[in-house]
Amino acid sequence: GAVVSQHPSRVICKSGTSVKIECRSLDFQATTMFWYRQFPKQSLMLMATSNEGSKATYEQGVEKDKFLINHASLTLSTLTVTSAHPEDSSFYICSASYPGARGMNTEAFFGQGTRLTVV
């Protein structure tokens, strides 16, 4: 089946540094990918929609200059957390949709997620 690979799975960085998270669709082309953020024991909240070849669309309240998204190819989207601070510590997870065998958009595949800790 379709697979979305996210890397790294865990990262610890110092406050003030930047961290890049990669999301790859391994066996299908994803013109659109989504980035979510999840705080402990809470739900997934959409941060932004990543569109191949164009600017990302950010949800209200998400700083686009802090969370840089690049979708340079049909199989890769990256999220860069710039000048990270401890409050950016969270679980980040990407998603891409695949039509599926029934061709009815029946699934949305997720990467493994990245647990970011800023110290």
Add this chain to the structure above:
Amino acid sequence: AQKITQTQPGMFVQEKEAVTLDCTYDTSDPSYGLFWYKQPSSGEMIFLIYQGSYDQQNATEGRYSLNFQKARKSANLVISASQLGDSAMYFCAMREGPGSARQLTFGSGTQLTVLP
């Protein structure tokens, strides 16, 4: 208004018993899809089952079935013959509109614990 509502923060079930996790949704779009995901402590999102708004029959996938009541806007997940490995967080989600290039909106989740 919440688009996806899961009213059970936590549920307990005895091993081998069935359990129903509740989910109600709110949308004015006639075309939508409803998803259930399982999230173990590792964090990965495991797809369980999908129900389209135009599907006539309730979706089933192995031990998982979706009790879709369109008029009541509910999409409850039924897990039959619970196993210890079913202990996890379960999220109901909705995608509004046709096509796959749309985000999912998630409920707050239900933490399921299966007791031996």
